Amino acid sequence: MKRRAVCPGTFDPITNSHLDIIERSRRIFDEVIVAVTTSPSKKPLFSIEERLEQVKDAVRKLDNVMVESFDGLLVDYVVKKKGIAIIRGLRAVSDFEYELQMALMNRRLSQGVVETVFMMPPEEYSFLSSTMVKEVASFKGPVRGLVPRKVTEALRRKFRK
Amino acid sequence: MKRRAVCPGTFDPITNSHLDIIERSRRIFDEVIVAVTTSPSKKPLFSIEERLEQVKDAVRKLDNVMVESFDGLLVDYVVKKKGIAIIRGLRAVSDFEYELQMALMNRRLSQGVVETVFMMPPEEYSFLSSTMVKEVASFKGPVRGLVPRKVTEALRRKFRK
Amino acid sequence: MKRRAVCPGTFDPITNSHLDIIERSRRIFDEVIVAVTTSPSKKPLFSIEERLEQVKDAVRKLDNVMVESFDGLLVDYVVKKKGIAIIRGLRAVSDFEYELQMALMNRRLSQGVVETVFMMPPEEYSFLSSTMVKEVASFKGPVRGLVPRKVTEALRRKFRK
Amino acid sequence: MKRRAVCPGTFDPITNSHLDIIERSRRIFDEVIVAVTTSPSKKPLFSIEERLEQVKDAVRKLDNVMVESFDGLLVDYVVKKKGIAIIRGLRAVSDFEYELQMALMNRRLSQGVVETVFMMPPEEYSFLSSTMVKEVASFKGPVRGLVPRKVTEALRRKFRK
Amino acid sequence: MKRRAVCPGTFDPITNSHLDIIERSRRIFDEVIVAVTTSPSKKPLFSIEERLEQVKDAVRKLDNVMVESFDGLLVDYVVKKKGIAIIRGLRAVSDFEYELQMALMNRRLSQGVVETVFMMPPEEYSFLSSTMVKEVASFKGPVRGLVPRKVTEALRRKFRK
Amino acid sequence: MKRRAVCPGTFDPITNSHLDIIERSRRIFDEVIVAVTTSPSKKPLFSIEERLEQVKDAVRKLDNVMVESFDGLLVDYVVKKKGIAIIRGLRAVSDFEYELQMALMNRRLSQGVVETVFMMPPEEYSFLSSTMVKEVASFKGPVRGLVPRKVTEALRRKFRK
Numbered sequence: 001m002k003r004r005a006v007c008p009g010t011f012d013p014i015t016n017s018h019l020d021i022i023e024r025s026r027r028i029f030d031e032v033i034v035a036v037t038t039s040p041s042k043k044p045l046f047s048i049e050e051r052l053e054q055v056k057d058a059v060r061k062l063d064n065v066m067v068e069s070f071d072g073l074l075v076d077y078v079v080k081k082k083g084i085a086i087i088r089g090l091r092a093v094s095d096f097e098y099e100l101q102m103a104l105m106n107r108r109l110s111q112g113v114v115e116t117v118f119m120m121p122p123e124e125y126s127f128l129s130s131t132m133v134k135e136v137a138s139f140k141g142p143v144r145g146l147v148p149r150k151v152t153e154a155l156r157r158k159f160r161k
Numbered sequence: 162m163k164r165r166a167v168c169p170g171t172f173d174p175i176t177n178s179h180l181d182i183i184e185r186s187r188r189i190f191d192e193v194i195v196a197v198t199t200s201p202s203k204k205p206l207f208s209i210e211e212r213l214e215q216v217k218d219a220v221r222k223l224d225n226v227m228v229e230s231f232d233g234l235l236v237d238y239v240v241k242k243k244g245i246a247i248i249r250g251l252r253a254v255s256d257f258e259y260e261l262q263m264a265l266m267n268r269r270l271s272q273g274v275v276e277t278v279f280m281m282p283p284e285e286y287s288f289l290s291s292t293m294v295k296e297v298a299s300f301k302g303p304v305r306g307l308v309p310r311k312v313t314e315a316l317r318r319k320f321r322k
Numbered sequence: 323m324k325r326r327a328v329c330p331g332t333f334d335p336i337t338n339s340h341l342d343i344i345e346r347s348r349r350i351f352d353e354v355i356v357a358v359t360t361s362p363s364k365k366p367l368f369s370i371e372e373r374l375e376q377v378k379d380a381v382r383k384l385d386n387v388m389v390e391s392f393d394g395l396l397v398d399y400v401v402k403k404k405g406i407a408i409i410r411g412l413r414a415v416s417d418f419e420y421e422l423q424m425a426l427m428n429r430r431l432s433q434g435v436v437e438t439v440f441m442m443p444p445e446e447y448s449f450l451s452s453t454m455v456k457e458v459a460s461f462k463g464p465v466r467g468l469v470p471r472k473v474t475e476a477l478r479r480k481f482r483k
Numbered sequence: 484m485k486r487r488a489v490c491p492g493t494f495d496p497i498t499n500s501h502l503d504i505i506e507r508s509r510r511i512f513d514e515v516i517v518a519v520t521t522s523p524s525k526k527p528l529f530s531i532e533e534r535l536e537q538v539k540d541a542v543r544k545l546d547n548v549m550v551e552s553f554d555g556l557l558v559d560y561v562v563k564k565k566g567i568a569i570i571r572g573l574r575a576v577s578d579f580e581y582e583l584q585m586a587l588m589n590r591r592l593s594q595g596v597v598e599t600v601f602m603m604p605p606e607e608y609s610f611l612s613s614t615m616v617k618e619v620a621s622f623k624g625p626v627r628g629l630v631p632r633k634v635t636e637a638l639r640r641k642f643r644k
Numbered sequence: 645m646k647r648r649a650v651c652p653g654t655f656d657p658i659t660n661s662h663l664d665i666i667e668r669s670r671r672i673f674d675e676v677i678v679a680v681t682t683s684p685s686k687k688p689l690f691s692i693e694e695r696l697e698q699v700k701d702a703v704r705k706l707d708n709v710m711v712e713s714f715d716g717l718l719v720d721y722v723v724k725k726k727g728i729a730i731i732r733g734l735r736a737v738s739d740f741e742y743e744l745q746m747a748l749m750n751r752r753l754s755q756g757v758v759e760t761v762f763m764m765p766p767e768e769y770s771f772l773s774s775t776m777v778k779e780v781a782s783f784k785g786p787v788r789g790l791v792p793r794k795v796t797e798a799l800r801r802k803f804r805k
Numbered sequence: 806m807k808r809r810a811v812c813p814g815t816f817d818p819i820t821n822s823h824l825d826i827i828e829r830s831r832r833i834f835d836e837v838i839v840a841v842t843t844s845p846s847k848k849p850l851f852s853i854e855e856r857l858e859q860v861k862d863a864v865r866k867l868d869n870v871m872v873e874s875f876d877g878l879l880v881d882y883v884v885k886k887k888g889i890a891i892i893r894g895l896r897a898v899s900d901f902e903y904e905l906q907m908a909l910m911n912r913r914l915s916q917g918v919v920e921t922v923f924m925m926p927p928e929e930y931s932f933l934s935s936t937m938v939k940e941v942a943s944f945k946g947p948v949r950g951l952v953p954r955k956v957t958e959a960l961r962r963k964f965r966k
Binding site for chain 1 (some may be wrong): 251257
Binding site (some may be wrong): 397419427 | 610615622
């Protein structure tokens with residue numbers, strides 16, 4: 001049986017740090033589903049369609065990686081997809097505590113069936129988050145090298161006016 | 162090709178929290194090698210022979226788990242064993258920072274070949290560490306339910322006099 | 323003279339972790355007042371009337387526990403109620419720093435008269451917060467065992483449509 | 484050549500802890516520019532004009548300290564002003580991680596030209612933040628000793644009605 | 645029945661921060677026992693007799709505070725003394741995690757009978773620890789104002805040669 | 806008057822992360838004294854003579870950087886050298902708290918004359934510490950790129966047998 005994992009996130013937008021985690025996780029698992037959450041309450045800069053397209057473009061060369069949008073309770077989605085694990089990137093102590101709480105809640109909600117597995121982004125992206133990328137871009141600062149090329153262009157268009 | 166992971170530690174002694182992580186990781190990977198480090202500089206309470214025996218006994222029913230002792234540079238060992246990942250349990254913020262540093266160092270030393278994957282112990286063991294178990298046992302306090310049965314007995318013998 | 327403590331919070335909604343802290347603190351103090359803050363700026367899911375009723379129902383069997391709503395500066399309220407201490411639950415490092423700042427501010431505002439006392443929730447609720455409960459409930463996930471029975475029902479009604 | 488540093492912030496309002504950092508940093512550098520960000524997205528309590536006036540009044544006796552408003556990408560501003568460093572106060576662990584990420588991003592954005600230097604507020608202000616000052620003032624609590632005298636008056640006027 | 649609490653520590657030596665916590669906790673509880681642990685494994689600077697004498701001298705005017713030496717499992721001692729709570733000071737995030745683990749372990753070992761209650765030292769002692777006092781004294785630095793007067797003298801004698 | 810800063814440490818051995826901080830700080834200050842502490846209690850791998858030589862070699866091309874050994878109370882040394890600031894690198898949360906305590910203690914011991922200024926190492930060295938370098942070297946792992954060339958050789962000699 002194939003070992004499948006789900007890598008969830010808002011990806012508003014996807015960064016090179018996200019891509020790095022996806023790239024690493026697909027060496028651990030047989031298949032990785034990148035699950036883009038609609039997250040309307042977060043009022044994302046990019047629509048779910050834009051984000052799906054950006055993520056799909058960024059992972060198009062990774063053959064065992066799929067991209068889907070998703071809405072609802074994460075563990076239900078993972079179970080439906082026959083996933084055995086949720087993959088999360090861990091960058092900072094403040095991430096860590098929230099992530100630990102989520103992981104314990106998800107273990108409980110899935111009655112122990114769904115595991116959470118954490119991976120660490122490379123040190124050169126230790127400062128990188130979607131929020132910081134948007135902040136820099138909103139001031140017309142350079143984001144090249146921090147996000148995929150298509151996202152760089154999309155950010156430029158968003159903040160042109 | 163089999164996906165093999167290495168779960169390293171001093172295991173002085175192995176606790177139920179360690180066992181939980183091993184149990185979970187063997188569902189993610191095809192094979193898990195529990196690598197007991199000799200760690201002479203830590204002056205362990207139990208000899209490497211005792212610790213190997215305790216760990217082997219604790220995992221004897223888990224068919225895709227192997228136990229070995231090991232000494233030297235961890236990534237060299239993992240590469241030799243054809244492992245693709247190191248498994249570490251993450252319990253607390255203080256663990257987190259050290260573990261992050263180790264993971265980045267190991268990624269560098271293995272030139273990106275060896276990944277570190279973190280898993281979280283269940284909440285009922287969030288306070289549990291080998292050090293705390295030894296401290297309680299040294300004062301003749303009860304450790305049943307915190308460590309495998311054979312370790313309970315071994316701790317009692319160590320601190321009997 | 324009776325030793326009275328105040329346990330303040332938004333309780334939107336009260337969880338089993340809150341209840342555990344209240345239960346423990348009433349063994350330390352002669353009387354405990356659970357002070358439900360109106361907190362309009364937090365835009366609570368439940369109205370102050372709903373929250374008061376939920377908390378009152380949850381503590382109805384604890385004879386030295388009272389429930390009140392409150393609005394304004396916490397230390398003024400505690401002094402008016404002749405309380406000697408504020409009780410707060412501490413779960414995570416991120417809580418800790420904010421709580422430390424609040425405790426120092428309150429000590430200063432009360433000129434040293436009002437103390438803050440911290441207690442820790444049991445490990446099985448280490449992942450539990452009102453926010454997480456609402457998130458799970460909003461996706462129709464199960465919250466039984468995490469909140470009092472009446473709150474389970476109230477959450478179901480809120481998110482039915 | 485004069486060594487010039489920039490001390491950026493929203494200063495909504497300036498506190499005695501900010502003033503302490505400014506006072507210390509002007510002993511390290513030849514000139515310090517206090518850069519008040521307009522920060523419309525944070526919906527500040529005081530307008531940029533009010534905040535500029537409050538900061539100017541608070542530092543009027545410090546001869547090598549200037550005050551300016553600023554908007555846009557911080558490193559661009561620092562480079563334009565021929566600054567060599569950004570000064571930030573560090574109070575708590577939660578500050579620390581965000582500040583570290585900002586510092587690394589700013590180093591990257593300025594191609595290593597702009598350094599970030601951190602200083603620590605004195606222990607008596609370890610609990611002090613603009614947010615907490617506003618919260619206390621909103622409940623008519625005393626803020627004397629926490630902010631400059633003019634800010635005390637301004638807060639009283641804001642929350643009078 | 646009297647509410648009794650135990651405030652344990654190595655007190656090598658007692659600092660003004662410890663004294664502050666003891667002073668505050670005796671307003672919460674009817675009686676406070678300061679329990680000085682022998683802690684031979686920590687190789688204390690002062691003998692258990694010296695530390696007991698220093699602590700007794702420092703609290704001699706606090707009528708509901710007793711001082712005892714103790715050795716063994718803390719919860720056993722607290723139960724024997726009919727204490728209902730352990731009092732601990734919380735200063736920093738790094739304290740916090742260890743203390744949380746100890747509190748959960750002690751709750752388990754006492755089957756829920758012994759509670760741990762945390763209090764925070766005043767901000768002016770936020771940097772103060774026995775270790776730092778000894779380090780300063782070892783270099784003949786001034787420790788007046790950080791420890792009781794008798795401890796200042798004792799430190800001077802220890803590091804005279 | 807020249808602005809002079811002191812950058813203290815055990816430097817056992819000096820790493821590229823230390824060097825980076827020294828390089829940055831000499832752009833902020835007119836002169837930087839790298840103060841190598843003898844630290845006998847830490848049982849350093851390299852003697853004070855070896856460490857002095859390694860540091861001197863590493864900074865030999867930085868014209869406003871001096872190297873000295875030092876023993877005793879740091880603030881006394883800084884005052885004697887007419888320094889206005891102590892420079893410290895901040896890498897992790899665990900560093901942060903200890904460093905904050907040291908900075909506050911040193912401010913108090915120097916009666917506010919000596920400031921502590923923190924700088925952050927670049928992200929590519931976020932995992933790098935002298936301890937980790939020694940651990941890797943002790944297992945014959947590669948440390949090239951983490952420490953100056955002469956230190957690489959010295960480590961190889963130390964761990965050759």
